[in-house]
Amino acid sequence: xxxxxxxxxxxxxxxxxxxxxxxxxxxxxxxxxxxxxxxxxxxxxxxxxxxxxxxxxxxxxxxxxxxxxxxxxxxxxxxxxxxxxxxxxxxxxxxxxxxxxxxxxxxxxxxxxxxxxxxxxxxxxxxxxxxxxxxxxxxxxxxxxxxxxxxxxxxxxxxxxxxxxxxxxxxxxxxxxxxxxxxxxxxxxxxxxxxxxxxxxxxxxxxxxxxxxx
Numbered sequence: 237x238x239x240x241x242x243x244x245x246x247x248x249x250x251x252x253x254x255x256x257x258x259x260x261x262x263x264x265x266x267x268x269x270x271x272x273x274x275x276x277x278x279x280x281x282x283x284x285x286x287x288x289x290x291x292x293x294x295x296x297x298x299x300x301x302x303x304x305x306x307x308x309x310x311x312x313x314x315x316x317x318x319x320x321x322x323x324x325x326x327x328x329x330x331x332x333x334x335x336x337x338x339x340x341x342x343x344x345x346x347x348x349x350x351x352x353x354x355x356x357x358x359x360x361x362x363x364x365x366x367x368x369x370x371x372x373x374x375x376x377x378x379x380x381x382x383x384x385x386x387x388x389x390x391x392x393x394x395x396x397x398x399x400x401x402x403x404x405x406x407x408x409x410x411x412x413x414x415x416x417x418x419x420x421x422x423x424x425x426x427x428x429x430x431x432x433x434x435x436x437x438x439x440x441x442x443x444x445x446x447x448x449x450x
Contacts, residue, residue, distance in 0.1 A: 237307045239329050240271045249298045274327040288314040307334030343369040344439035350395035370436055376418040405432050
């Protein structure tokens with residue numbers, strides 16, 4: 237979807253990171269689409285208006301259209317603006333068209349311990365889950381282990397939640413990204429269990445901060 241087609245009164249979510257790990261997510265409402273930027277209800281935390289600045293800060297915006305498709309606009313910029321004596325946030329995007337997210341919606345960063353069982357390998361790997369979403373999960377493998385996995389490989393991810401539940405999820409590797417210290421393997425979960433789905437919903441409630449009156 238085009239950035240200038242986002243309708244007024246739409247709800248949007250922004251993800252603010254330090255360039256790597258998730259920092260925070262915020263929900264607000266679009267007051268006006270001014271074509272080159274969105275005028276939105278100010279993002280607040282604990283009643284205080286947020287100043288989006290700092291070293292390595294990156295801001296990505298998510299918008300879900302009327303057909304349920306999720307669009308991402310990366311590397312946005314948020315400034316303060318005044319209109320009719322009121323303070324708003326101005327959200328600018330370098331992308332005129334968003335990226336359609338086909339991985340089942342939002343992702344939530346965890347960085348929790350997990351065990352990964354891999355088809356064709358007898359010994360399980362003890363590593364970290366990077367993020368989860370409604371239909372996907374990703375984990376990392378230390379680059380020093382030298383264990384390149386191919387797309388299409390079936391895996392089983394096992395991890396324990398803070399509530400003490402043990403979640404076992406079968407998935408298939410659909411993408412991989414080599415970083416400096418580790419490789420990220422993104423997996424598609426075809427048949428998420430009720431426990432997995434419930435945990436994703438819990439992460440969504442926990443990670444989205446709703447302070448604006450919307």
